[in-house]
Amino acid sequence: MKILVCINNVPDTTTKIKFVNNTAFDSNGVQWIINPWDELALTRAIEIKEAQPSEIENITVINVGLAEAEATIRKALAIGADNGIRINYDAKDSFAVAYQLAEYIKKENYDIILCGIESSDYNGANVGGMLSEILEFPSVSSISHLDIKEGKLILKREIDGGQETLSTQLPFVGIVQKGITKEPKIPSMRGIMTARTKQLLVIEAASCESLTDFIEFELPKPKAACKKIDPENVRELVQLLHNEAKVI
Amino acid sequence: MDFKFTEEQEMIQQAAKDFAERELLADVIERDDNAIFPKEHIKKLAELGFLGMMTDPKYDGGGMDTVSYVLAMEEISKIDASVSVVMSVCNSLVNWGLETYGNEAQKEKYLKPLARGEKIGAFLLSEPEAGSDATSQRTTAEDKGDYYLLNGTKNWITNANSASTYLVIAQTYPEKKHKGINAFIVEKDSPGITLGPHENKMGMRSSDTHSVMFNDVKVSKENRIGEDGFGFTFAMKTLDGGRIGIASQALGIASGAFERALKYSRERKAFGTEIFNHQSVAFKLSDMAVKIENARNLCLKAAWLKDQHLPYGTASAMAKQYCADVAMEITTEAVQIHGGYGYVKEYHVERLMREAKLTQIYEGTSEVQKIIISRSLLK
Numbered sequence: 001m002k003i004l005v006c007i008n009n010v011p012d013t014t015t016k017i018k019f020v021n022n023t024a025f026d027s028n029g030v031q032w033i034i035n036p037w038d039e040l041a042l043t044r045a046i047e048i049k050e051a052q053p054s055e056i057e058n059i060t061v062i063n064v065g066l067a068e069a070e071a072t073i074r075k076a077l078a079i080g081a082d083n084g085i086r087i088n089y090d091a092k093d094s095f096a097v098a099y100q101l102a103e104y105i106k107k108e109n110y111d112i113i114l115c116g117i118e119s120s121d122y123n124g125a126n127v128g129g130m131l132s133e134i135l136e137f138p139s140v141s142s143i144s145h146l147d148i149k150e151g152k153l154i155l156k157r158e159i160d161g162g163q164e165t166l167s168t169q170l171p172f173v174g175i176v177q178k179g180i181t182k183e184p185k186i187p188s189m190r191g192i193m194t195a196r197t198k199q200l201l202v203i204e205a206a207s208c209e210s211l212t213d214f215i216e217f218e219l220p221k222p223k224a225a226c227k228k229i230d231p232e233n234v235r236e237l238v239q240l241l242h243n244e245a246k247v248i
Numbered sequence: 249m250d251f252k253f254t255e256e257q258e259m260i261q262q263a264a265k266d267f268a269e270r271e272l273l274a275d276v277i278e279r280d281d282n283a284i285f286p287k288e289h290i291k292k293l294a295e296l297g298f299l300g301m302m303t304d305p306k307y308d309g310g311g312m313d314t315v316s317y318v319l320a321m322e323e324i325s326k327i328d329a330s331v332s333v334v335m336s337v338c339n340s341l342v343n344w345g346l347e348t349y350g351n352e353a354q355k356e357k358y359l360k361p362l363a364r365g366e367k368i369g370a371f372l373l374s375e376p377e378a379g380s381d382a383t384s385q386r387t388t389a390e391d392k393g394d395y396y397l398l399n400g401t402k403n404w405i406t407n408a409n410s411a412s413t414y415l416v417i418a419q420t421y422p423e424k425k426h427k428g429i430n431a432f433i434v435e436k437d438s439p440g441i442t443l444g445p446h447e448n449k450m451g452m453r454s455s456d457t458h459s460v461m462f463n464d465v466k467v468s469k470e471n472r473i474g475e476d477g478f479g480f481t482f483a484m485k486t487l488d489g490g491r492i493g494i495a496s497q498a499l500g501i502a503s504g505a506f507e508r509a510l511k512y513s514r515e516r517k518a519f520g521t522e523i524f525n526h527q528s529v530a531f532k533l534s535d536m537a538v539k540i541e542n543a544r545n546l547c548l549k550a551a552w553l554k555d556q557h558l559p560y561g562t563a564s565a566m567a568k569q570y571c572a573d574v575a576m577e578i579t580t581e582a583v584q585i586h587g588g589y590g591y592v593k594e595y596h597v598e599r600l601m602r603e604a605k606l607t608q609i610y611e612g613t614s615e616v617q618k619i620i621i622s623r624s625l626l627k
Contacts, residue, residue, distance in 0.1 A: 074259075078259055186267055187259060188296045189309075190310060192256055192260060193310060195259075
C-alpha cells in the first residue's frame with residue numbers, strides 16, 4: 001500500500017499572532033511547524049510501516065505551499081516519510097489546497113490519503129472532506145484508530161457513548177483526529193541525517209481560480225478582568241449577568 | 249561569520265527540547281529526590297541516537313557536528329542534568345576517545361555498540377588522591393606480557409554501574425610519571441572489579457556515581473589505546489572535548505533556570521504588579537540574559553573550532569569555566585527571584601542550583617580551567 005500524508009506548514013502553536021496593517025499575517029520571527037493533527041497522522045503511518053513493513057510500500061508527504069514550507073517537509077522526512085512533494089502554490093483557502101492536492105492525486109495511485117482533521121492556523125476543518133469529494137473517494141472523518149490487519153484497514157472513531165469500527169474500500173481519504181497515536185514522533189539522529197538524501201519534489205501548481213481574498217484581520221478583544229463574587233451573594237451575580245454582561 | 253544554524257541543527261535542537269519536555273520533566277523531581285537512575289529515559293534517548301550523535305556513521309553514529317551537540321546538550325540540561333551527563337560522557341569522552349585514538353578492531357568491538365546507544369560508557373580518571381592533578385595516578389597497570397594487571401581505585405565515576413565499557417587511565421611505569429600512563433578499554437563485568445556504594449550527592453542525584461575498585465583485573469594487551477605510554481595525552485585530549493559537553497550542560501542549567509525565573513516574574517504579583525515590572529527584578533533578568541548569551545557564544549565558538557579541526561583546548565576551557573560559574577550565579581538569582589517558592593522543590597530552580605555547583609567541579613574545576621587558560625596566554 002502507498003500512503004500519502006497531507007501536511008500543512010503552520011505557525012508554532014505558541015506564536016504571538018501579529019498582522020501587517022491588519023491585512024496580512026506578519027510571519028516575521030515565526031517558527032513554523034507541521035500542523036499537529038497532520039503530524040499525528042504521519043506518526044501513525046510510520047508506526048504502521050515500522051510494525052508491518054511488508055504492508056506499506058511507501059509513505060509520501062505532500063504540502064501545498066511556498067518554498068518556506070520545505071523545512072517543515074524535511075522535518076517530516078526526518079521523522080520517517082520516504083519522500084516529499086511540495087505543490088508550489090500560495091493557497092488562500094481550503095478549497096485551493098484541496099483542489100491542488102486532488103489534481104496531483106488523480107495522476108497517482110495512492111491507497112491511503114491521510115489529512116489532519118483541521119489545521120491549527122485557520123482551523124477550517126475543510127480540506128479532508130473537500131479532497132474526498134473532488135476525488136470521489138470514500139472518506140472517513142474523525143478517525144482515532146487506524147490499523148492494517150491481514151491486508152485490511154481497520155478504522156475506529158469516537159461516537160456518543162462508544163466507539164464505531166469501520167472498514168472501507170481503497171483508495172480512501174482518512175481524516176485523522178487526536179488519539180490516532182499517543183504523541184508525534186521525535187526525529188532520531190539517523191532520521192535527521194538521512195532526510196537530506198530523500199527526495200523532495202517541487203511541482204508546479206494546477207491553474208486554479210482564487211475564491212478568497214483577505215480583507216481584514218482582527219485580533220480578538222482582550223479578555224476582561226475576572227470578577228470574583230462571594231458564593232453566598234447570588235443576587236449580585238444575577239445582577240451583574242443581567243446589567244453588565246447582559247447575558248440574562 | 250555566520251550565526252545562523254542550519255536546518256538540521258535546528259531540527260536536532262527541537263528534537264532534544266521535545267524529548268526533554270515530554271520524557272524527562274514529569275518525574276525529574278522524584279528521580280532527583282530518590283536518586284533513581286533514569287534507565288528507561290536513557291534507553292529512549294539512545295534509541296533516538298543522542299548517545300552517539302557525533303560518532304561517524306561508519307561506526308554507527310549520527311555523524312552530527314559539535315554545534316548540534318551543544319544545542320542538544322543545552323536543551324536536555326534545561327530539564328535534567330543527570331540525563332545530559334550520561335549523554336556528555338558517552339559522546340565527548342568515551343565515543344570520541346575511542347573514535348579518535350582507538351584502532352579499527354577496538355572501534356568495531358566497542359565503539360559501534362556505544363554509538364548505537366546499546367551500551368553505555370564511563371571514563372575512569374579521577375582517583376581519591378588524583379582529581380585535578382591527573383598526573384599522580386595511583387591505579388597501576390602492570391605489564392604481564394600477554395596482558396595488563398590493574399589494581400587501584402577510581403573515584404566519582406559517572407555511569408559506573410550502568411556502563412558496560414570503561415575507559416580506564418592507569419600507571420604502567422611510575423618512574424616515567426605521566427609519560428608512563430596508559431589508557432585501557434575494560435569491560436565492566438571483568439573479574440576483580442567491584443563498585444562502591446552509590447554516592448549520595450548534593451545535585452545530579454539520579455546520575456549513577458560510584459567509586460570503582462580494581463583488584464588484579466586482567467586486561468588484554470589489545471585493549472590498550474594507542475602506543476605504550478599514550479594514556480595521559482589520551483586523557484587530556486579527550487577532556488578538551490569533554491569540557492564542551494559540560495560547558496553546554498552548565499549553559500542549559502543556567503538557561504533553564506533563567507526561563508523559569510522569567511516566566512515566574514511575569515506571573516507573580518507584588519505591590520500590585522507583576523514582579524517583572526520592578527526594576528530590581530527586571531535588571532537581574534537582564535544581567536542573566538547577557539551572561540547566558542555570552543556563555544552560549546563561548547560554547548558554540550569552542551564547538552565551531554572543533555568542527556573546523558582548529559585548536560579548541562583553550563576555547564573549551566574558557567567555555568567550561570565561564571558557563572559553570574555563570575550557571576551557579578544565574579541559578580542562585582533564579583532562586584532569589586522565586587523567593588520562598590524557589591526554595592521548595594516544586595519550582596525546579598533549587599535543583600538546578602544544586603546541579604550547577606557540580607559543573608564548577610567535575611571534568612576540571614573552574615580553577616583548573618584557569619590554569620589551562622592562563623598557560624595559553626604565555627604561548
